[in-house]
Each structure stands twice: as C-alpha cells, then as structure tokens.
Amino acid sequence: MQIITHFIAGKRDEGTGTRQGPVYDPSTGARCATVAFAPATDVDRAVTCAADAVPAWSDMTPLARARVLFRFKALLERDMDVLAGTITREHGKTLDDARGEITRGIEVVEFACGSPHLLRGDFTAQVGHGVDAYSVRHPLGVCAIITPFNFPAMVPMWMFPIALACGNTVVLKPSEKDPGASLLLADLLREAGLPDGVFNVVQGDKVAVDALLTHPLVAAVSFVGSTAIGDYVYRTATAHGKRAQALCGAKNHMVVMPDADLDACVSALMGAAYGAAGERCMAVSVAVAVGGVGEALVSRLVSAISALRIGSGLDPQSDMGPLVTQEHRARVVGFIDEGVREGATLVVDGRSFKPGGLESGFFLGASLFDHVRPEMTIYKEEIFGPVLCVMRVDTLDEAIRLVSDHDYGNGAAIFTRNGDAARIFSARAEAGMIGVNVPIPVPVAFHSFGGWKRSIFGDHDVYGMDGVAFYTRIKTTTVRWPAGLAQGTGFAMPVS
Ligand code: NAD
Numbered sequence: 048m049q050i051i052t053h054f055i056a057g058k059r060d061e062g063t064g065t066r067q068g069p070v071y072d073p074s075t076g077a078r079c080a081t082v083a084f085a086p087a088t089d090v091d092r093a094v095t096c097a098a099d100a101v102p103a104w105s106d107m108t109p110l111a112r113a114r115v116l117f118r119f120k121a122l123l124e125r126d127m128d129v130l131a132g133t134i135t136r137e138h139g140k141t142l143d144d145a146r147g148e149i150t151r152g153i154e155v156v157e158f159a160c161g162s163p164h165l166l167r168g169d170f171t172a173q174v175g176h177g178v179d180a181y182s183v184r185h186p187l188g189v190c191a192i193i194t195p196f197n198f199p200a201m202v203p204m205w206m207f208p209i210a211l212a213c214g215n216t217v218v219l220k221p222s223e224k225d226p227g228a229s230l231l232l233a234d235l236l237r238e239a240g241l242p243d244g245v246f247n248v249v250q251g252d253k254v255a256v257d258a259l260l261t262h263p264l265v266a267a268v269s270f271v272g273s274t275a276i277g278d279y280v281y282r283t284a285t286a287h288g289k290r291a292q293a294l295c296g297a298k299n300h301m302v303v304m305p306d307a308d309l310d311a312c313v314s315a316l317m318g319a320a321y322g323a324a325g326e327r328c329m330a331v332s333v334a335v336a337v338g339g340v341g342e343a344l345v346s347r348l349v350s351a352i353s354a355l356r357i358g359s360g361l362d363p364q365s366d367m368g369p370l371v372t373q374e375h376r377a378r379v380v381g382f383i384d385e386g387v388r389e390g391a392t393l394v395v396d397g398r399s400f401k402p403g404g405l406e407s408g409f410f411l412g413a414s415l416f417d418h419v420r421p422e423m424t425i426y427k428e429e430i431f432g433p434v435l436c437v438m439r440v441d442t443l444d445e446a447i448r449l450v451s452d453h454d455y456g457n458g459a460a461i462f463t464r465n466g467d468a469a470r471i472f473s474a475r476a477e478a479g480m481i482g483v484n485v486p487i488p489v490p491v492a493f494h495s496f497g498g499w500k501r502s503i504f505g506d507h508d509v510y511g512m513d514g515v516a517f518y519t520r521i522k523t524t525t526v527r528w529p530a531g532l533a534q535g536t537g538f539a540m541p542v543s
Contacts, residue, residue, distance in 0.1 A: 049080040051226045053089060053250055054233040056096045057243025062089040068223045068252065073139035073369040074359040076407035080137075082226045084251040090218070090258035093247040097189040097216040098264040100244030105186045105214035109163040112212055118239035119208075120156045123149060130231050134199055135360040137225035139368040139409070140323045142360060145200075152204030154492040155510050162212035165515050175541070178527045184519035186214030187290065188266035191259040193280065195272040196222035196371050197326045197431075203232065205496065206269045209514040211245065215267075218247045220259060224371050226250050260284045267291065267518070269509065271328075273429075274455075274501050281504035292505035292517055294328075294497060296429040297457035301331040301486055302446040302472065304463035305338040311484070312462045313347045319460075319486035320435040321355060321367050321413045328502075329458045329480070329487045332430060333419070334437045335446045341439040345394060345417050348435070352395050352413045358402045369409040370432060376409045379432030383414055386425035386436075392417040397433060421449065429455065443468055451477035457498035460486050479503065 051070065053060040066084035071077065085093075104112070123130070131145035138145070168183035190210045194202045199221060207217045221229040229248045236246045249255050259265055260283040268284040270277055270293040277293035284291035301319065303312050319331035336344050360368035370376040380398055387393050397412025411433055419426050419436040426436060440446050450459045460482035461472040469483045479498040482488030490496050490511070497508030507517040 048078070051080050051082040051230065051250060053083060053085055053093065054230055054246075054248040055089075055093045056247070057237055059230065060089075062086075064089060064251075066251075066254070070137055070224070070226065071372060071409075072136050073371055073409040074361070074405055076373070076409060080227065082223050082250050084223070085249040085255040085258070087254065087258040090249050090255050090262065093218045093249045094189055094259070094262045094264050096244045097218050097247050100216045100242060101186070101188050104216055104242060104245045107214075109166050109212070109214075112214065113160050113162050115236075115240050116156055116160050116162075116208055116212060119236055119241075120153055120160065122235040122239055123153050123156065126231065126235060130200060130228060132361075133227040133231060134225065135368070137227050138196065138199060138360075138371055140326075140360050141365050141368055142363070144323055145360070148198050148201035151489070151492075152201040155204050156208045158492040158510065159208035159212040162209075162515075165512070166213065166519070174525065175527075178525060180523060180525045182521050182523040184213065184515070185522050187518060187520060188215060189218060189264055190215045190267045190269065190518060191218050191220065191265045193220045193256055193259065193268065193270045193272070194222060196224040197323070197328065199225045199228040200232065202271050203229065205271070205509045206514065207246065209510060210269075210518045211241070213515060213518040215518055216245045218249060218259060218265070220249050220251065220255050223250060223252055256280065257283070260289070261287050265289060269517070270294070271509075277504055290517070292507050292509065293503065294509060295502050295504065296455055297328045297330075297498060297502050298333060298426075298429055298453055298455040299329060299331050299458040299460070299478075300333040300335050300446075300450045300453070301460040301462065302335045302337060302443070302450070303340055303344055304443065304461065304465060304468055305340045306464045307340070307462040308464070309340070309343055309347060312344065313351050315462065315486040316348065316435065317351050317355070321352075321433045324367050324370050324411070325433040326371060326431055327487070329489050331460065331486055332434065332436060333426065333449075334435060335449055336437060336439050337443060337446050338441055341417070341437060345415070345437055348415055348437075349395060352415060355413055357400065357410060357412060359405060359408070367413070367433065370411055371409070373409050375431070376411055379411060379430055379434065382425055382428065382430045382432070383434060386416050386419070386423060389423045389425070391419045391423055391425060391436070421452070427454070443471065447472060447475050451475070454501045455498070456500035457502040458482065458488055460488060479508070
C-alpha cells in the first residue's frame with residue numbers, strides 16, 4: 048500500500064509519528080493509500096526548517112523568485128494529466144474537472160509571476176523640506192496553509208504561489224482525505240529550482256493543525272474549509288499572535304427571474320449544483336424561482352437530471368463522480384432524510400442510486416427538493432453534496448432578502464435579461480461574489496476570492512492584491528539626505 052508522507056527540507060519525509068489515516072478511491076470504495084499523520088514534533092521540524100529558509104529566500108530578488116514560479120507553471124502544464132489523475136483517484140471528481148481546478152491554480156501562479164511589479168513600493172518626494180518617504184512590502188516569515196479536500200491542488204495554489212513570491216516560506220497541511228496532490232506539487236516546486244526548506248508539507252489531522260496554530264515561528268495562517276473549523280482556526284491562530292484568514296462554508300443562491308432564458312438557467316444550474324457532486328464551496332445549492340417561474344424550472348430540471356451520467360471520474364462519459372468518503376455520503380443522505388421529515392417535496396431522490404459495476408463506490412444520485420422554506424435544515428445548513436433546493440418567491444426583493452438573511456455569504460447569482468434587476472441584485476445582495484448570468488462567479492486570479500458573513504473570518508480575501516497584502520507587511524522609511532542638513536533638537540511633533 049502506498050504511504051503518503053510529509054515533505055520537509057526538499058525531500059519526502061516519513062516522519063516519526065505512528066498515527067496514520069486511510070485514503071480511498073471513492074469510485075470503487077477501495078482503500079488506495081495510507082497517509083502519515085504528523086505529530087507536533089514533525090510539525091516543529093517542518094516549521095523550523097521553513098524558518099531557517101526565510102533569510103536566504105526573502106533576500107533573493109523578486110525577479111529571481113518569480114523565475115522559479117515561471118518554471119513551476121511550465122512543469123504544472125507538463126504534468127497536468129498526472130496531477131489530474133491523482134486528484135480524480137482520491138477525490139472522485141471527473142478528470143476534466145480536475146484539469147479545470149489545476150488550470151485555475153495555474154492562473155494564480157501566473158499572477159504571482161508578476162510579483163516584481165506587484166511588490167513595487169510607493170515613493171513620495173518632499174514629504175518635508177529635504178525629506179522623502181518610501182514604503183515597501185516585507186514578507187512575514189513562515190506561513191501555514193491549511194486546506195480542504197474539495198480542491199486538493201487549486202486551493203493550495205490560491206495561496207502558496209503568492210506567499211512564496213512575496214518572500215515567505217510555507218508549511219502546507221493538506222486535507223487527509225486526498226493528500227496525494229500535495230506531494231506532486233512539492234516535487235514540481237523542487238524541480239523548478241525552489242531552494243530546500245522553502246516549501247514543506249505536513250500531512251495529518253487536528254494534531255498537526257493545532258501544532259501549526261500554536262507554533263511560535265509561524266507568522267501567518269491561511270485556512271480554507273468548513274465554518275466550524277475555520278472559526279476555531281481563526282480564533283486560535285489570532286490568540287497566538289498570528290495574522291490569520293479563514294475562508295469557510297457556503298450556501299449559494301441562484302435567483303431565476305421570470306424573464307430569464309430557462310434553458311440557459313437549467314444548464315447553468317445542472318453544472319453548478321451537481322458538478323463535482325456538489326462538493327464545491329461555490330456550488331449553487333439553492334435555486335430561487337421568482338414570480339411563477341418555479342413550475343417550468345422544476346420540470347425542466349427533472350428531465351435534465353434524468354440525462355445526468357454518473358460514474359467513475361476516470362470515465363470520460365461521466366458528468367459527475369462519487370462523494371469523497373462513505374462518511375460524507377452518509378451525512379448528505381442524512382440531510383435528504385431530514386428534508387423529507389421537515390416537509391420539503393423530494394422531486395428527485397438520488398439516495399438509492401448505484402452505478403453498475405461500482406456498487407461499493409461512494410455514489411449518490413442527484414437529488415432535487417422543491418418548496419423548500421427558510422426554516423428547514425436543508426436550507427440553513429451547507430449540505431456539500433448533489434442536492435439542489437428550489438424555493439419559490441413572488442418578487443426580486445424577497446429573493447434578495449433570502450440571500451442577505453442567510454448566515455453564509457460566499458457567492459450569489461442572478462439570471463435575468465433585465466439590467467435593472469441585475470444591478471439592484473449586485474448592489475444589495477449580501478455575498479462576497481456575485482454572478483450576473485454566471486452561476487459560479489469564482490473571480491479570476493487578478494481579482495480576489497472571498498465571501499461575507501460566516502463564509503469568512505479575517506480581513507483579507509485570497510489571491511489577487513488581497514493575497515499580496517495578506518502575505519506582506521508594509522515598512523515606511525522617511526529619509527533626510529544629506530545627513531549634515533539635520534535640523535536642531537526639537538521637542539514638538541515634526542510637521543512639514
Ligand atoms: P474541514 O473543515 O473538515 O477541513 C479543512 C481542513 O481542516 C483540513 O485540512 C482538515 O484536516 C482540518 N481539520 C479538520 N478538522 C479539524 C479540527 N477539528 N481541528 C483542526 N483542523 C481540522 O473541511 P473539508 O470537509 O475538507 O472541506 C469542505 C469545506 O470547505 C466546506 O465547508 C466548503 O464550503 C469549504 N470550502 C470553502 C472554500 C472557500 O473558499 N470559502 C473553498 C473550498 C472549500
């Protein structure tokens with residue numbers, strides 16, 4: 048059985064711990080690997096190694112660091128299929144989807160390749176007589192990055208390329224459910240010429256996370272995952288004096304206006320609700336039908352669902368693969384049971400679906416609820432599975448109120464032909480990322496990604512200029528030159 052190890056000081060490292068976890072192929076349900084769980088002592092070795100690497104890496108010119116990232120980008124493109132295969136085998140998503148997540152990660156690497164420009168400082172001449180001032184961005188030191196199972200390559204790449212470009216070193220703690228991609232990324236960074244110790248990976252669970260959150264040499268923590276854990280990570284990291292950001296759970300609404308092109312809405316909803324088996328933080332899990340469009344929308348969704356092809360992610364015919372683990376599948380089934388108990392109409396029930404030949408895989412069919420109400424558990428909670436809830440309201444105002452009153456505020460979309468409705472929605476809906484006739488509005492790498500409300504803790508989004516701001520601190524120097532012109536002793540606050 049393959050052992051998925053840590054990566055410390057430029058090489059794979061088996062660690063000293065005795066705890067391990069299983070990694071499954073969700074399509075077959077068979078165990079495909081074992082992942083080592085780092086104890087605090089292994090985390091300490093990784094952090095210490097990353098701290099030792101800070102002076103030389105941060106002292107390199109931004110151009111030299113960017114050139115490593117240029118080479119990394121080329122290697123990602125070269126090994127796209129190997130990486131995508133690993134993601135599909137451990138996560139279950141289709142190969143096309145896995146390639147898509149790598150491509151979105153590469154876009155952040157491309158953004159980070161522009162870091163010599165992004166790190167340019169500000170200069171002001173003559174802030175006083177004969178006095179100039181300049182501000183430059185300094186790295187923070189060791190950055191810990193803790194990531195979820197659903198994008199094992201893209202989510203780490205939302206963060207580490209920018210952290211590295213800014214002169215920091217990194218310890219990544221990927222999800223223990225699909226850890227294989229993390230080591231391939233580490234290998235490619237080494238091949239690209241990244242000095243040993245600048246990028247490290249520790250595998251594991253809460254033990255490894257806690258060791259990172261409390262380690263005195265960790266300067267900053269970036270977390271992506273569920274809201275309950277993100278809340279804990281943010282509080283613990285900040286209580287230990289670290290800069291922190293935690294991007295968390297979601298319940299994304301797509302509002303369908305009566306004037307929208309229904310065929311376009313249905314194809315958008317199918318991909319956004321059931322793509323990656325709904326295991327996306329930007330998945331649409333609620334469709335809000337406005338002003339009588341509900342009946343037609345639901346009947347078209349039912350026929351689209353009947354055409355959905357569910358099977359192994361390695362099969363190019365599959366639209367949707369299995370869920371990541373048996374436990375997660377059981378949790379999603381529990382939500383569907385609860386929705387039925389609470390009185391929502393289960394129009395399509397995916398609970399008993401099994402693809403031929405893959406009966407032991409963690410598959411669920413697509414499920415569709417209609418007449419969902421705000422007080423129901425299936426509306427309030429993030430299900431993170433192939434379950435779409437339809438709600439019916441009379442007006443755009445009611446639809447906006449639903450989005451804004453929800454605890455989560457990651458993404459929200461509106462489908463309409465009316466520019467006024469789109470503009471009002473975009474201005475008023477309380478969510479961090481808005482789509483107008485775009486169901487999954489994940490911003491491109493030169494904007495930034497982040498939700499509102501319980502979908503985020505901390506002041507910074509990830510990637511884009513917010514990423515640069517998060518991974519740097521500003522130093523401002525005020526200069527009088529030549530020194531011989533210094534004025535005499537002054538006891539009052541200097542003014543120009
Ligand atoms: P998770 O919260 O279970 O795990 C995330 C990370 O935290 C993993 O590395 C895991 O090992 C670690 N962890 C788990 N339990 C912990 C504990 N008790 N103490 C400390 N660390 C712990 O999330 P997941 O199930 O891997 O991922 C799905 C969640 O991630 C969903 O809620 C999804 O919405 C969210 N997500 C959010 C975004 C975003 O940008 N907002 C992006 C992707 C995923």
